Amino acid sequence: MAARPASLLILLVLAAPALVGLAGTMVLASGQLFDATVALPAFVLWATLLSVWTGFAATLLALAISFAILAAFGGRAARLLSPVAAVPHAALGLALAFLISPSGWIIRALGFDTPPDVALLHDPYGFGLILGLVIKEVPFLLIIAAAALPRLPMPLADAVKTGRMLGRSDGTTWIFGILPMLFPLIRLPVLIVLAYSLTVVDMALILGPSNPPTLAVLTLRVAQSPDIAALAPAARLALVQGLLVIGAIGFLLAAARLIRTILNRAVLAGRMTGLVSRSIIPMGRLLIMVLLGLGVLSAAALILWSFAARWSFPDLLPTAFSARAWRAGSDIGPALITTLSLGVVSALVSIVLVSALLEWRDRTRGPSGETLAAISALPLILPQAAFLFGLQVLMLRAGLRPGFGAVLFTHLAIVLPYTMLCFAGPWSALDPRLLKQAASLGASPSRVFYKVKLPLLTTPILSVLAIAFSVSVAQYLTTLMAGAGRVSTLTTEAVALSSGSDRRIAAAFGLMQAALPLAGFALALSAPRLIWRHRKGMLA
Amino acid sequence: MTLKFLLATLALIPSAALADDWQNVLDRAKGQTVYWFAWGGDQRTNDFIAHVSTLTEACCDVTIEQVKLDDTAVAVNRVLAEKTAGQTEGGAVDMIWINGPNFLAMKSQDLLHGPFAADLPNAKYLDLSKGSAAATDFTVPTDGYESAWRLARFVFQYDTARLDRPPMNMKGLPAWAAAHPGRLTHPVVTNFMGATFLKQALVSLTEDPAVLQSAPTDETYAEVTAPLWAWYDALRPNLWHDGQQWPENASIMEQMLNDGEIDVSMAFDPAAAAAAIQQGLLPATVKTYALEGGMIGNISFVAIPFNASHVDGAKVVANMLLDPKVQAHAQDINVLGSWSVLDPAKLSPDDAAAFAALPTAPALPTLDDLGPTLSEPHPDWMTRITDDFVKRYGG
Numbered sequence: 001m002a003a004r005p006a007s008l009l010i011l012l013v014l015a016a017p018a019l020v021g022l023a024g025t026m027v028l029a030s031g032q033l034f035d036a037t038v039a040l041p042a043f044v045l046w047a048t049l050l051s052v053w054t055g056f057a058a059t060l061l062a063l064a065i066s067f068a069i070l071a072a073f074g075g076r077a078a079r080l081l082s083p084v085a086a087v088p089h090a091a092l093g094l095a096l097a098f099l100i101s102p103s104g105w106i107i108r109a110l111g112f113d114t115p116p117d118v119a120l121l122h123d124p125y126g127f128g129l130i131l132g133l134v135i136k137e138v139p140f141l142l143i144i145a146a147a148a149l150p151r152l153p154m155p156l157a158d159a160v161k162t163g164r165m166l167g168r169s170d171g172t173t174w175i176f177g178i179l180p181m182l183f184p185l186i187r188l189p190v191l192i193v194l195a196y197s198l199t200v201v202d203m204a205l206i207l208g209p210s211n212p213p214t215l216a217v218l219t220l221r222v223a224q225s226p227d228i229a230a231l232a233p234a235a236r237l238a239l240v241q242g243l244l245v246i247g248a249i250g251f252l253l254a255a256a257r258l259i260r261t262i263l264n265r266a267v268l269a270g271r272m273t274g275l276v277s278r279s280i281i282p283m284g285r286l287l288i289m290v291l292l293g294l295g296v297l298s299a300a301a302l303i304l305w306s307f308a309a310r311w312s313f314p315d316l317l318p319t320a321f322s323a324r325a326w327r328a329g330s331d332i333g334p335a336l337i338t339t340l341s342l343g344v345v346s347a348l349v350s351i352v353l354v355s356a357l358l359e360w361r362d363r364t365r366g367p368s369g370e371t372l373a374a375i376s377a378l379p380l381i382l383p384q385a386a387f388l389f390g391l392q393v394l395m396l397r398a399g400l401r402p403g404f405g406a407v408l409f410t411h412l413a414i415v416l417p418y419t420m421l422c423f424a425g426p427w428s429a430l431d432p433r434l435l436k437q438a439a440s441l442g443a444s445p446s447r448v449f450y451k452v453k454l455p456l457l458t459t460p461i462l463s464v465l466a467i468a469f470s471v472s473v474a475q476y477l478t479t480l481m482a483g484a485g486r487v488s489t490l491t492t493e494a495v496a497l498s499s500g501s502d503r504r505i506a507a508a509f510g511l512m513q514a515a516l517p518l519a520g521f522a523l524a525l526s527a528p529r530l531i532w533r534h535r536k537g538m539l540a
Numbered sequence: 541m542t543l544k545f546l547l548a549t550l551a552l553i554p555s556a557a558l559a560d561d562w563q564n565v566l567d568r569a570k571g572q573t574v575y576w577f578a579w580g581g582d583q584r585t586n587d588f589i590a591h592v593s594t595l596t597e598a599c600c601d602v603t604i605e606q607v608k609l610d611d612t613a614v615a616v617n618r619v620l621a622e623k624t625a626g627q628t629e630g631g632a633v634d635m636i637w638i639n640g641p642n643f644l645a646m647k648s649q650d651l652l653h654g655p656f657a658a659d660l661p662n663a664k665y666l667d668l669s670k671g672s673a674a675a676t677d678f679t680v681p682t683d684g685y686e687s688a689w690r691l692a693r694f695v696f697q698y699d700t701a702r703l704d705r706p707p708m709n710m711k712g713l714p715a716w717a718a719a720h721p722g723r724l725t726h727p728v729v730t731n732f733m734g735a736t737f738l739k740q741a742l743v744s745l746t747e748d749p750a751v752l753q754s755a756p757t758d759e760t761y762a763e764v765t766a767p768l769w770a771w772y773d774a775l776r777p778n779l780w781h782d783g784q785q786w787p788e789n790a791s792i793m794e795q796m797l798n799d800g801e802i803d804v805s806m807a808f809d810p811a812a813a814a815a816a817i818q819q820g821l822l823p824a825t826v827k828t829y830a831l832e833g834g835m836i837g838n839i840s841f842v843a844i845p846f847n848a849s850h851v852d853g854a855k856v857v858a859n860m861l862l863d864p865k866v867q868a869h870a871q872d873i874n875v876l877g878s879w880s881v882l883d884p885a886k887l888s889p890d891d892a893a894a895f896a897a898l899p900t901a902p903a904l905p906t907l908d909d910l911g912p913t914l915s916e917p918h919p920d921w922m923t924r925i926t927d928d929f930v931k932r933y934g935g
Contacts, residue, residue, distance in 0.1 A: 043934065103799035115801045117722030119781045210728070211785050211934045221730075224614050231621065309820045313800040320820070331586075396625040402618075402632045484618050484632045485607045486575060496610055500581050501791035501798075501821055 010357050010367065011375050014420055017391060017413035018379035022242070024390020029235035043212050044237070051215040051244060054126040054208070055198030058133035059252075063190060065134065065287050066141040067182075071174035072284030074156065075146035078139070080288070084295050085139035086521050088474035089132070090494045091514040093206035094506055095298030096132050097121055097498065098305065103313045105301060113314060122210045129208040133200065135294055137193050141186070147425075148185035152178070171280040176267050180260050187256075188373060188421075192380050194252055195245045199383035202476035202491065206498045215241055219385050220477070231389070238385035245383055302514070305507035325504035331493060332512060338404070339473055339489040339516060346411045347468035350419035351461060357420070358427050359449050372424050376417040384414070388481045395482065402484030410478040419468045426460035427453075455538065459528045466524035470517030490516070562661055565852045570601045572853030576842075577615035578637035580608020581791045584815050588876050591869070596860050602853045607633075610789070611731075612642050619651050619845045631847035635854040638686060638843045640678040640732070641919040646843065647685055653844040653851055655684025660855060662862035663687070667883040673839055674881055678916040679753050686841035689861040690870060691879040692808040693910060694736050694835040697794075701825040703803045709832045710744035714771065717778035723803040725780035725787060725796075729929045733790040733806055735922050738929065740836050742768050742921065743914050752917035756924060765925060769932065776933070783933070798822050810910060811877020814903035828905045834912035839881055864891035873901045 069077045084092070099105050101121040121128055149156050156178070163173030183190075199216045208214050213221065219241060223234035305311070306325050308318035326332070361367065367375075379387075391410065392402075400406050430453060438448045454461070476491050483492075490513040497506035532538040574596075580586055586606060593604035609615060615636045622631050638646070646652050658668055666674045666688060674688040675681060698706040707716035707724070717724045727734035743749050745767045751760050776783035780802055787793050790806050794816060797805040807813065807828075816822040842861065844854045860866055864887055867880040884892065916922075 101799075103796075103801050115799060117780060117801075119785055122785060124784065209785075210788065224611055224617060231617070231624075310823075312798060312823060322820070324819070393621065393625050396622060396627055401630065485577065485609060485614055486605075486632060488608070496580065496608065499610060499788045499792055501794040501816065502583065502819070503795065505583075 010361070010372065010420075013353060013357065014375050014417050015378045017409070018382050018387045020394065021387030021389075021391030021413075022382065024394045025235045025238055025386055025388075026390070028389055028393060029232055029239055044215075044218065044240075047212040047215045047218040048240065048244065050126055050209060050212065051198055051241075052248070054129050054133070054204075054214060055194060055248065056252075057126075058130045058137065058197045059190070059194040061130065062134045062137040062141055062193065065284075065291075066138050066145060067174070067179060068280050068284035069138070069142060069288050069291075070145055070149075070284070071171060071178075072281045073288065075149050077284075077288060078142040078146035081139035081142055081291060081295070082521075083139075083518060084135065084291070085143055086470055086517040087136075087514040088470070088491060088517065089136055089200065089203040090206065090474070090476060090491050090498075091302070091510040092136055092298060093132050093203040094494060094498055094510040095302045096128070096135070096294070097206055098301045098503065099294070099297055100128055100131070105297065105316070108314045108316055111314075115313060122208065124209045124211070126209050126214065129200075129204055129214070132203050132207045133197050135291060136203070137197065138291060141189065141193065144186050144189040145182060148182060151185055152181050154181075169277060172277040174280060175277055176263055180263055183256060183260075187253075188377055191249050191252065192377060194248055195381040195383070198245055198248055199241050199385070201384075202495050205495055215244065216383065216385065223385075223389070234385075235389045238383060238389055241383035242386040245381060249381070299514075302507045302511050305503045306511055308504055325502070325508040331488065332490075332508060335488045335490050335493050335509070336512060336516075338487060339491070339513075342404075342408060342411055342475075342479075342489065343469040343472040343516070343520075346408060346415045346472045347419075347465045349412060350416045350468050351423070351465055353416060354419045354423050355454075355461075358424065359445075359453070363445055369424055369428050373421060376420040376424075379413055379417045380421070384477045387413075388477060392481050402482060403486055404483075406482040406484075407479050407487045410482040411472045411475055414475065414478060415468045415471050418471045419464055422467050423460065423464045426457060426464075430456060458531060458538070462524040462527050463521075466517070466520040469520045473513065473516050473520075561659065565855050566600055569850070569852035569856045572601075572850040573603050573605050574634045574850050574853040574857050575605050575607055575632065576635045576637070576854075576857065577607045577609055577612070577618070577633050579610070579612060580606065581610060581789060582809075582812075583819075584876055588870060591875075592857065592860055592866065595863075595866065596853075596856055599860070600856045602856045604857055612636065612638060616642050616646055616651070619646070619847070620649070622847055623649075623651060628847050630849050631845055632849075633845045634848045634850045635857060636843050636845065637689075637840060639838060639841050640916065641923050643677050643682075643686055643841065643843065644680055644919045646845075647680075647683075651846055652685045653846050653848060654686075656844065656855060657682065657684040657687040657858075659684075660687060660859040660862060662859050662864075665862060665864060665882040665886045667886070674883075677841060678838065678922070679918040682841065686843040687858040687862065688839050688841055688881040689858070690840045690876070691837065691881055692840055693810050693837040693879070693913065694740060695807050695810050695812075695828050695830055695905070695910070697797065697805045697807060697813045697822075697826055697828050698803055699797060699800075699823060699826050701823060702800060706804055706829060707831075710741045710771070713741075714774035714778070717775055720803060721778045722780050722782075724778070725783075725793070725802055726806065727789050727793060728786040729926045731789045733808060734786065735926050736808065736836055737806060738768070738925050739917055739922060740831070740914075741771060742917065742925065743836065744831070744833060745771055749914075752921055753915070755918045755920040761921075761924060765928065768925070769928075772929075772933075794822065797826065809876075809878055810905050811873050811901075814873060814901045815877065817903055824903075826903070828903065828909075830905070830909065830911045832911075834914045835910065836916060837913035838916045864888070865894065868894040868898065871895065872898050873904050874899065877904065 102118060103115040107115060159177050160170055160173055163170065163177055201216045201220055204214045204217045208217060212218065215237065219234055219237040222230050222237060304318060307321050307323060309320035309322035311318040395406050434452060435448055438452045474491060476495055479487055479489050479492050490509055494506060494509040494513050497509055500506065576589065578589060586608065589604060589606045596602040596604065615633050618633050619631060657663060668675045677686065696706065707713050726737040729735050729738055743752065746752065746764050751764060787796060793805040796802045798821060810828055813822060813826050813828045817824050817826060842858050844851055848854055864882060867882050870876045870878055871880050880895065
């Protein structure tokens with residue numbers, strides 16, 4: 001059986017760092033430095049509850065909002081919001097912090113002369129964090145769902161038409177007809193969103209509650225506490241995060257099944273109208289305006305702050321401008337180069353490795369697309385902290401010193417699975433007739449790979465490269481831990497600056513951090529036109 | 541060991557040997573890059589470190605790469621993680637900006653290289669006698685395992701445009717807060733500035749501050765801290781966000797003072813407000829002041845981890861930091877505005893004149909404004925009251 005080594009190799013390349021790191025974290029957690037009391041059980045419990053609440057609320061809200069927008073606009077909506085999907089969590093968090101803080105833009109616009117003494121930012125219940133996550137995840141889910149719509153068991157237009165012929169409103173058709181067909185197609189990305197929201201660190205540091213913080217932030221805080229014996233409890237908290245994610249996924253899958261049953265019962269009983277059915281499409285129209293508005297305001301806030309000289313409360317606009325943040329922020333240059341290098345190298349290495357793995361799988365009839373997706377999803381669903389602690393110690397043992405190489409390695413541990421997840425689809429969608437024809441004309445498998453597969457896949461390769469690049473740019477915890485603070489990227493600097501006194505420099509870093517992936521996607525979208533300018537047929 | 545024996549031992553070492561040793565350090569340091577793990581929350585400090593790097597590069601071919609931390613504990617943990625992993629050389633950290641509990645933790649766990657401080661040529665400008673400020677860190681003897689580089693003084697700041705009279709003493713703080721609910725806060729106590737706020741209160745509220753100079757026993761701890769907790773219980777309900785939440789650090793408080801979210805901010809640098817005003821970070825109406833009876837002050841040090849990759853480069857940097865010209869540059873209000881750690885009596889007339897010629901600024905407080913410097917309690921006090929605070933109030 002040739003399939004087995006192929007599966008093993010793919011598992012090794014995609015998931016080994018995460019699995020080995022996880023094992024290392026377990027060893028660390030059971031270590032002798034076990035007795036340090038770093039946080040009270042009640043505090044940890046609260047932090048855990050906060051994580052559960054913010055993670056679930058953000059995921060479910062994002063899911064509901066995406067679905068409402070989809071019902072109102074169809075797949076088109078994804079394109080409108082896709083720039084937001086490219087903006088890293090940290091940059092969005094920085095911008096949102098200025099909008100919602102007690103001395104922020106919204107309060108200023110309401111005409112307060114003294115900022116209200118209300119915890120609007122870092123609020124104890126995590127509403128700010130939920131808002132940030134929702135704004136960030138809705139565009140992602142929309143893109144995923146829009147890509148899945150053509151794969152529905154029946155064409156979308158037919159479903160809506162059938163609904164209308166039966167006298168059902170479009171809202172009713174979407175909820176009772178399309179949702180149950182759509183959800184299984186986007187289940188995996190939804191689980192990734194859930195796992196990510198439960199364990200996000202950078203955005204939680206910027207927007208989330210602080211006393212207690214979410215479990216992910218608490219883990220980092222314990223890991224960095226001056227109490228040297230705290231590494232073991234930190235590793236244990238990281239493992240709790242892992243259990244939390246597993247439990248949450250099980251719960252979500254069970255809940256989805258339950259909802260499906262309820263919807264089916266309602267259909268059978270003929271109870272299909274209701275407030276939700278009637279309001280879903282108007283809600284979708286309203287919500288997309290709100291999201292777009294927040295997106296535009298966020299971008300404007302970052303741009304204004306990065307060029308502000310004096311901007312006091314309650315002025316709506318800066319009273320003096322200066323480019324000091326861009327000039328004095330001499331750290332931007334090195335951080336930009338590091339971020340770019342990490343992003344470009346990890347994206348290129350990933351696409352080469354993933355293409356090689358997929359090609360090898362094709363030749364050896366290796367694991368199916370589903371197995372591949374499951375393997376790739378594993379490191380993405382596992383909380384980063386759960387394997388980073390162990391990985392850090394193991395890398396040191398192996399002589400890999402903290403620095404660019406170690407950071408690149410941990411970035412690859414995340415970027416590779418993402419690349420596989422995004423590239424396996426377009427790869428499998430290659431028309432097998434073309435490949436067969438090439439083979440029957442006498443082309444060797446290598447020739448088919450280089451002359452048929454790769455050219456046909458140019459457009460997806462470029463988009464996947466852009467996605468891989470943006471995933472690397474947005475990495476926070478991986479960079480922080482593997483780099484031992486020595487490797488500064490735009491992301492680590494932006495998060496560090498979010499707790500500094502100079503919003504101007506933080507805004508400049510946030511803008512740069514957001515601009516990089518956007519530039520990457522713009523390049524990916526425009527490059528095929530350049531490459532195929534003499535072969536218009538390849539653009540179809 | 542008798543004094544005679546010590547002198548005899550010293551006599552065996554020709555003074556030329558010391559100079560030779562330093563020449564060896566310089567030779568080995570050539571071409572090294574020193575990874576200096578230093579709190580990065582202050583742009584002026586970051587710029588100063590970059591300036592020192594140009595000096596060490598020019599004289600000794602040593603460059604500094606500042607690793608900007610938001611918490612020094614990160615560097616401490618890095619070194620510990622390396623020790624746990626058995627890495628006894630080639631460590632990631634070459635030098636740490638350190639003092640207080642972090643120093644005590646590293647020293648007591650044998651995580652530091654040394655003693656080295658007294659062997660630096662520029663140590664001759666320091667008063668390193670037993671119990672002197674430059675040889676004592678939060679009452680703990682440095683024993684040569686760290687070298688001084690800047691003085692820090694705790695100060696308060698307020699905006700004269702928003703507030704007529706700021707609170708003037710710790711005892712009266714609860715009453716002041718009751719009259720100005722929601723306008724006062726302090727950084728989280730796990731941050732060194734938040735811990736300093738608590739220590740300032742502890743020193744002010746204690747009848748006999750001398751007891752704070754040695755490590756607390758369970759008895760002295762209970763007795764001395766009882767008034768502190770009573771005081772905080774009275775203060776807390778009227779703090780910003782009902783005392784349920786605290787800003788992460790003093791930089792955030794500076795921004796909150798600028799935004800008018802609070803009335804009083806804190807800094808460990810009397811020149812901080814003047815610098816922030818220059819950069820547009822604070823309105824020109826902000827003033828720096830000290831509480832009645834004086835404020836806590838301490839010295840910042842640099843230490844070298846036991847497994848540092850570039851020990852010699854780090855020594856070159858530590859030595860450069862003690863150069864009288866560098867110290868005078870640091871004391872310049874336009875640069876750092878932090879007072880020199882050197883002993884004025886040991887300076888040459890030229891160097892003393894350089895200090896005397898430094899500019900002043902209107903937002904900069906005079907030494908009279910700042911009043912007396914209160915000494916830091918033993919580090920165990922800080923560790924215990926912050927732990928206790930977290931248990932009582934969270935954070």
